[in-house]
Amino acid sequence: MLAFDSADVAAADRARTVIAGLGGEGIRLRVTLLCAEASLRARWWCLPLSPAAGVYRYEGSALRMTRRAADVAAQPTDRLTFAVPGSPGSTLWQDGRLRPLHADDLVLIDDATPFDYRGGEGSLCAVHVSRVALGVSAEQTHAAASHLRDSPLHDLARDHVRALGRIAAAAGGRSLGDVGRATALLFSALLLSCDVF
Template identity: 50%
Template sequence: MTGECPAAGPGNPHWRGRLLSPGVGAWRHDAAPLRVTRAADGIPDGSARLSFVVPGSPGATLWQARRFSSLAAGDLALVDLAAPYDYRSRPGVLSVVQVDSDALGVTAGQAAAAVPLLCTSPLHDLVRDHVRALAAVVGSLPDVAVLDDLGAATVHLLSALLLSCAPGAR
Protein backbone atom coordinates (compact mmCIF):
# COMPACT_ATOMS: atom_id res chain seq x y z
CA MET A 1 0.00 0.00 0.00
CA THR A 2 1.24 3.47 -0.77
CA GLY A 3 -0.22 6.92 -0.42
CA GLU A 4 -3.17 7.59 1.81
CA CYS A 5 -4.77 5.09 4.14
CA PRO A 6 -7.73 3.30 2.62
CA ALA A 7 -11.06 3.25 4.38
CA ALA A 8 -12.48 -0.11 5.36
CA GLY A 9 -13.56 -2.20 2.45
CA PRO A 10 -13.79 -5.76 1.26
CA GLY A 11 -10.13 -5.78 0.25
CA ASN A 12 -8.79 -4.49 3.56
CA PRO A 13 -11.09 -5.18 6.52
CA HIS A 14 -8.53 -4.09 9.12
CA TRP A 15 -8.81 -0.36 8.23
CA ARG A 16 -11.62 1.82 9.59
CA GLY A 17 -11.91 5.56 9.19
CA ARG A 18 -12.72 8.34 6.78
CA LEU A 19 -12.00 11.81 5.50
CA LEU A 20 -13.11 14.55 7.88
CA SER A 21 -12.64 17.37 5.42
CA PRO A 22 -11.00 17.58 1.99
CA GLY A 23 -7.43 17.56 3.34
CA VAL A 24 -7.77 15.64 6.62
CA GLY A 25 -8.52 12.01 7.36
CA ALA A 26 -8.29 9.67 10.32
CA TRP A 27 -7.95 5.89 10.28
CA ARG A 28 -7.47 3.00 12.64
CA HIS A 29 -5.82 -0.29 11.72
CA ASP A 30 -6.72 -3.18 14.00
CA ALA A 31 -5.07 -6.45 14.85
CA ALA A 32 -2.97 -7.53 11.89
CA PRO A 33 0.72 -6.71 11.47
CA LEU A 34 1.22 -4.00 8.88
CA ARG A 35 3.90 -3.01 6.42
CA VAL A 36 3.52 0.24 4.49
CA THR A 37 6.23 1.29 2.04
CA ARG A 38 6.79 4.04 -0.48
CA ALA A 39 9.67 3.70 -2.86
CA ALA A 40 11.37 6.71 -4.44
CA ASP A 41 8.73 6.88 -7.17
CA GLY A 42 6.94 10.10 -6.25
CA ILE A 43 3.25 10.53 -5.60
CA PRO A 44 1.05 9.83 -8.60
CA ASP A 45 -1.48 12.61 -7.94
CA GLY A 46 1.20 15.19 -7.07
CA SER A 47 -0.16 15.87 -3.59
CA ALA A 48 1.91 15.91 -0.43
CA ARG A 49 0.56 14.42 2.78
CA LEU A 50 1.88 13.93 6.26
CA SER A 51 0.80 11.07 8.50
CA PHE A 52 0.85 11.35 12.25
CA VAL A 53 0.93 7.76 13.52
CA VAL A 54 0.62 6.23 16.98
CA PRO A 55 1.28 2.50 17.26
CA GLY A 56 -0.70 0.67 19.92
CA SER A 57 1.85 -2.07 20.46
CA PRO A 58 5.62 -2.03 20.92
CA GLY A 59 8.04 -3.03 18.20
CA ALA A 60 6.93 -0.89 15.25
CA THR A 61 9.74 0.49 13.11
CA LEU A 62 9.97 3.46 10.76
CA TRP A 63 12.70 4.22 8.25
CA GLN A 64 12.66 7.60 6.56
CA ALA A 65 15.22 10.22 5.54
CA ARG A 66 18.16 8.04 6.59
CA ARG A 67 16.65 7.79 10.06
CA PHE A 68 15.59 4.50 11.65
CA SER A 69 13.20 4.64 14.59
CA SER A 70 12.05 1.85 16.82
CA LEU A 71 8.66 2.87 18.18
CA ALA A 72 7.14 1.96 21.51
CA ALA A 73 3.41 1.67 22.06
CA GLY A 74 2.00 5.19 22.25
CA ASP A 75 4.88 6.94 20.50
CA LEU A 76 3.91 9.71 18.09
CA ALA A 77 5.71 9.57 14.74
CA LEU A 78 5.50 11.73 11.65
CA VAL A 79 5.73 10.21 8.16
CA ASP A 80 6.15 12.33 5.03
CA LEU A 81 4.16 10.35 2.48
CA ALA A 82 5.84 12.18 -0.43
CA ALA A 83 9.25 10.77 0.49
CA PRO A 84 10.46 7.16 0.61
CA TYR A 85 9.66 5.37 3.86
CA ASP A 86 9.12 1.93 5.33
CA TYR A 87 6.79 1.42 8.30
CA ARG A 88 6.31 -1.98 9.92
CA SER A 89 4.16 -2.81 12.91
CA ARG A 90 3.35 -5.80 15.03
CA PRO A 91 -0.20 -6.92 15.73
CA GLY A 92 -2.17 -4.26 17.56
CA VAL A 93 -3.96 -1.00 16.93
CA LEU A 94 -2.41 1.71 14.77
CA SER A 95 -3.95 5.19 14.86
CA VAL A 96 -3.31 7.49 11.90
CA VAL A 97 -4.25 11.06 11.05
CA GLN A 98 -3.27 12.25 7.58
CA VAL A 99 -3.30 15.83 6.44
CA ASP A 100 -2.34 17.64 3.25
CA SER A 101 0.92 19.37 4.08
CA ASP A 102 -0.25 22.61 2.44
CA ALA A 103 -3.07 22.85 5.01
CA LEU A 104 -0.56 22.84 7.87
CA GLY A 105 1.21 26.00 6.73
CA VAL A 106 4.67 24.46 7.14
CA THR A 107 7.23 23.50 4.53
CA ALA A 108 8.54 19.98 4.00
CA GLY A 109 11.83 21.19 5.52
CA GLN A 110 10.07 22.47 8.64
CA ALA A 111 8.20 19.19 9.02
CA ALA A 112 11.41 17.19 8.59
CA ALA A 113 13.22 19.35 11.14
CA ALA A 114 10.39 18.77 13.63
CA VAL A 115 10.56 14.95 13.45
CA PRO A 116 13.35 14.39 16.02
CA LEU A 117 11.88 17.09 18.30
CA LEU A 118 8.24 15.95 18.50
CA CYS A 119 8.67 14.32 21.90
CA THR A 120 10.16 17.53 23.32
CA SER A 121 7.14 19.66 22.43
CA PRO A 122 4.78 20.62 25.26
CA LEU A 123 1.98 19.70 22.82
CA HIS A 124 3.26 16.15 22.19
CA ASP A 125 0.96 14.31 24.61
CA LEU A 126 -2.09 16.37 23.59
CA VAL A 127 -1.52 15.60 19.89
CA ARG A 128 -0.77 11.92 20.53
CA ASP A 129 -3.97 11.53 22.54
CA HIS A 130 -5.95 13.44 19.89
CA VAL A 131 -4.69 11.14 17.11
CA ARG A 132 -5.64 8.04 19.11
CA ALA A 133 -9.05 9.36 20.15
CA LEU A 134 -9.93 10.64 16.69
CA ALA A 135 -8.94 7.38 14.98
CA ALA A 136 -11.01 5.44 17.52
CA VAL A 137 -14.26 7.34 16.92
CA VAL A 138 -14.14 8.75 13.40
CA GLY A 139 -15.51 5.61 11.77
CA SER A 140 -18.65 5.79 13.88
CA LEU A 141 -19.38 9.50 13.42
CA PRO A 142 -22.36 10.33 11.20
CA ASP A 143 -21.87 12.32 8.01
CA VAL A 144 -22.56 15.78 9.35
CA ALA A 145 -21.16 19.26 8.86
CA VAL A 146 -19.32 19.05 12.17
CA LEU A 147 -16.74 16.80 10.49
CA ASP A 148 -15.35 19.83 8.63
CA ASP A 149 -14.93 21.66 11.94
CA LEU A 150 -13.24 18.62 13.48
CA GLY A 151 -10.90 18.46 10.49
CA ALA A 152 -10.05 22.16 10.79
CA ALA A 153 -9.39 21.86 14.52
CA THR A 154 -7.14 18.87 13.87
CA VAL A 155 -5.14 20.83 11.27
CA HIS A 156 -4.65 23.70 13.74
CA LEU A 157 -3.48 21.32 16.47
CA LEU A 158 -1.04 19.47 14.19
CA SER A 159 0.30 22.75 12.84
CA ALA A 160 0.83 24.06 16.37
CA LEU A 161 2.78 20.91 17.23
CA LEU A 162 5.11 21.32 14.26
CA LEU A 163 5.60 25.04 14.88
CA SER A 164 6.37 24.35 18.57
CA CYS A 165 9.33 22.25 17.39
CA ALA A 166 10.90 25.08 15.37
CA PRO A 167 14.20 26.54 16.61
CA GLY A 168 13.50 29.34 19.05
CA ALA A 169 9.84 28.35 19.50
CA ARG A 170 10.25 27.81 23.20
Protein backbone atom coordinates in the same frame (compact mmCIF):
# COMPACT_ATOMS: atom_id res chain seq x y z
CA MET B 1 -16.66 6.74 5.59
CA LEU B 2 -14.96 3.53 4.47
CA ALA B 3 -15.02 0.51 6.80
CA PHE B 4 -13.70 -3.02 6.29
CA ASP B 5 -13.62 -6.24 8.31
CA SER B 6 -11.69 -9.24 6.96
CA ALA B 7 -14.12 -11.57 8.74
CA ASP B 8 -16.68 -10.58 6.09
CA VAL B 9 -14.42 -11.79 3.25
CA ALA B 10 -13.89 -15.40 2.16
CA ALA B 11 -10.64 -16.79 3.59
CA ALA B 12 -9.17 -17.35 0.11
CA ASP B 13 -9.65 -13.66 -0.76
CA ARG B 14 -8.62 -12.00 2.52
CA ALA B 15 -4.93 -11.33 1.84
CA ARG B 16 -5.58 -9.91 -1.63
CA THR B 17 -8.48 -7.79 -0.38
CA VAL B 18 -6.55 -6.39 2.61
CA ILE B 19 -3.50 -5.54 0.48
CA ALA B 20 -5.64 -3.90 -2.22
CA GLY B 21 -7.75 -1.98 0.30
CA LEU B 22 -4.93 -0.63 2.41
CA GLY B 23 -2.80 0.07 -0.64
CA GLY B 24 -5.55 2.20 -2.16
CA GLU B 25 -6.25 4.48 0.78
CA GLY B 26 -5.42 7.79 -0.88
CA ILE B 27 -1.78 7.54 -1.94
CA ARG B 28 0.23 4.90 -3.77
CA LEU B 29 1.29 2.57 -0.98
CA ARG B 30 2.70 -0.96 -1.03
CA VAL B 31 1.34 -3.26 1.66
CA THR B 32 2.96 -6.52 2.77
CA LEU B 33 1.44 -8.85 5.35
CA LEU B 34 3.85 -9.95 8.08
CA CYS B 35 1.79 -12.96 9.11
CA ALA B 36 0.61 -16.26 7.72
CA GLU B 37 -2.35 -15.73 5.38
CA ALA B 38 -4.36 -18.33 7.29
CA SER B 39 -4.17 -16.26 10.49
CA LEU B 40 -4.79 -12.87 8.83
CA ARG B 41 -7.30 -10.61 10.51
CA ALA B 42 -7.84 -6.94 9.75
CA ARG B 43 -10.38 -4.20 10.36
CA TRP B 44 -10.01 -0.59 9.33
CA TRP B 45 -11.94 2.63 9.12
CA CYS B 46 -11.16 5.71 6.99
CA LEU B 47 -13.03 8.94 7.62
CA PRO B 48 -12.52 12.32 5.90
CA LEU B 49 -12.49 15.19 8.39
CA SER B 50 -12.24 18.03 5.87
CA PRO B 51 -10.94 18.43 2.29
CA ALA B 52 -7.40 18.64 3.69
CA ALA B 53 -7.54 16.07 6.52
CA GLY B 54 -8.69 12.56 7.30
CA VAL B 55 -8.36 9.87 9.95
CA TYR B 56 -7.56 6.21 9.60
CA ARG B 57 -7.69 3.36 12.15
CA TYR B 58 -6.34 -0.15 11.56
CA GLU B 59 -6.69 -3.15 13.87
CA GLY B 60 -5.27 -6.52 13.04
CA SER B 61 -2.31 -8.57 11.97
CA ALA B 62 1.24 -7.28 11.59
CA LEU B 63 1.96 -5.53 8.30
CA ARG B 64 4.40 -3.38 6.40
CA MET B 65 3.51 -0.22 4.47
CA THR B 66 6.07 1.18 2.06
CA ARG B 67 6.28 4.16 -0.26
CA ARG B 68 9.25 3.82 -2.58
CA ALA B 69 10.84 6.55 -4.67
CA ALA B 70 8.92 5.23 -7.70
CA ASP B 71 5.64 5.54 -5.78
CA VAL B 72 6.41 9.12 -4.80
CA ALA B 73 7.31 9.99 -8.40
CA ALA B 74 4.18 8.30 -9.77
CA GLN B 75 1.82 9.94 -7.27
CA PRO B 76 3.25 13.05 -5.63
CA THR B 77 1.48 14.33 -2.52
CA ASP B 78 1.85 17.08 0.06
CA ARG B 79 0.28 14.88 2.75
CA LEU B 80 1.77 14.45 6.21
CA THR B 81 0.67 11.58 8.44
CA PHE B 82 0.71 11.74 12.23
CA ALA B 83 0.51 8.17 13.55
CA VAL B 84 0.35 6.37 16.88
CA PRO B 85 1.12 2.64 16.79
CA GLY B 86 -0.97 0.64 19.24
CA SER B 87 1.60 -2.08 19.81
CA PRO B 88 5.30 -2.10 20.70
CA GLY B 89 7.93 -3.22 18.22
CA SER B 90 6.93 -1.09 15.24
CA THR B 91 9.61 0.65 13.19
CA LEU B 92 9.77 3.57 10.78
CA TRP B 93 12.48 4.13 8.20
CA GLN B 94 12.52 7.57 6.59
CA ASP B 95 15.17 10.11 5.64
CA GLY B 96 17.88 7.46 6.00
CA ARG B 97 17.02 6.73 9.64
CA LEU B 98 15.46 3.64 11.19
CA ARG B 99 13.48 4.45 14.33
CA PRO B 100 12.08 1.87 16.74
CA LEU B 101 8.62 2.93 17.93
CA HIS B 102 6.83 2.36 21.22
CA ALA B 103 3.08 1.88 21.56
CA ASP B 104 2.61 5.47 22.79
CA ASP B 105 4.84 7.24 20.26
CA LEU B 106 3.51 9.99 18.03
CA VAL B 107 5.40 9.79 14.76
CA LEU B 108 5.38 12.06 11.73
CA ILE B 109 5.53 10.42 8.31
CA ASP B 110 6.08 12.64 5.28
CA ASP B 111 4.15 10.89 2.51
CA ALA B 112 5.97 13.05 -0.06
CA THR B 113 9.20 11.11 0.55
CA PRO B 114 9.95 7.37 0.62
CA PHE B 115 9.27 5.52 3.88
CA ASP B 116 8.95 2.03 5.30
CA TYR B 117 6.64 1.40 8.27
CA ARG B 118 6.46 -2.03 9.94
CA GLY B 119 3.76 -2.47 12.54
CA GLY B 120 3.22 -5.36 14.90
CA GLU B 121 -0.10 -7.00 15.57
CA GLY B 122 -2.49 -4.54 17.15
CA SER B 123 -3.80 -1.15 16.17
CA LEU B 124 -2.60 1.94 14.36
CA CYS B 125 -4.32 5.31 14.46
CA ALA B 126 -3.25 7.90 11.91
CA VAL B 127 -4.33 11.37 10.85
CA HIS B 128 -3.25 12.76 7.51
CA VAL B 129 -3.21 16.48 6.81
CA SER B 130 -2.16 18.50 3.79
CA ARG B 131 1.11 20.37 4.35
CA VAL B 132 -0.58 23.40 2.75
CA ALA B 133 -3.33 23.29 5.41
CA LEU B 134 -0.63 23.17 8.09
CA GLY B 135 1.25 26.11 6.61
CA VAL B 136 4.68 24.48 7.04
CA SER B 137 7.48 23.91 4.56
CA ALA B 138 9.20 20.61 3.80
CA GLU B 139 12.27 21.91 5.65
CA GLN B 140 10.21 22.70 8.75
CA THR B 141 8.57 19.30 8.58
CA HIS B 142 11.85 17.41 8.40
CA ALA B 143 13.44 19.51 11.14
CA ALA B 144 10.52 18.90 13.52
CA ALA B 145 9.99 15.19 12.77
CA SER B 146 12.56 13.93 15.28
CA HIS B 147 11.69 16.56 17.92
CA LEU B 148 7.96 16.01 18.42
CA ARG B 149 8.54 14.87 22.03
CA ASP B 150 10.20 18.23 22.74
CA SER B 151 6.93 20.05 22.07
CA PRO B 152 4.64 20.90 25.00
CA LEU B 153 1.80 19.90 22.64
CA HIS B 154 3.11 16.34 22.07
CA ASP B 155 0.81 14.52 24.50
CA LEU B 156 -2.23 16.53 23.44
CA ALA B 157 -1.56 15.79 19.75
CA ARG B 158 -0.91 12.08 20.41
CA ASP B 159 -4.12 11.74 22.42
CA HIS B 160 -6.00 13.63 19.69
CA VAL B 161 -4.85 11.08 17.09
CA ARG B 162 -6.06 8.24 19.31
CA ALA B 163 -9.39 9.96 19.96
CA LEU B 164 -9.93 10.54 16.24
CA GLY B 165 -9.19 6.86 15.63
CA ARG B 166 -11.98 5.95 18.05
CA ILE B 167 -14.29 8.47 16.36
CA ALA B 168 -13.53 6.98 12.93
CA ALA B 169 -14.71 3.60 14.15
CA ALA B 170 -17.98 5.04 15.46
CA ALA B 171 -18.73 8.11 13.34
CA GLY B 172 -21.39 6.58 11.12
CA GLY B 173 -20.88 9.10 8.31
CA ARG B 174 -21.20 12.30 10.37
CA SER B 175 -19.65 15.45 8.94
CA LEU B 176 -16.60 16.45 10.93
CA GLY B 177 -15.39 19.52 9.00
CA ASP B 178 -14.87 21.64 12.12
CA VAL B 179 -12.85 18.81 13.68
CA GLY B 180 -10.70 18.68 10.55
CA ARG B 181 -9.93 22.40 10.68
CA ALA B 182 -9.14 22.23 14.41
CA THR B 183 -6.91 19.21 13.80
CA ALA B 184 -4.90 21.10 11.16
CA LEU B 185 -4.43 24.01 13.58
CA LEU B 186 -3.27 21.67 16.37
CA PHE B 187 -0.71 19.90 14.19
CA SER B 188 0.54 23.18 12.75
CA ALA B 189 1.10 24.44 16.30
CA LEU B 190 2.78 21.15 17.22
CA LEU B 191 5.33 21.42 14.41
CA LEU B 192 6.01 25.10 15.03
CA SER B 193 6.45 24.53 18.78
CA CYS B 194 9.26 22.00 18.38
CA ASP B 195 11.71 24.92 18.73
CA VAL B 196 14.12 23.77 16.01
CA PHE B 197 13.68 26.61 13.48
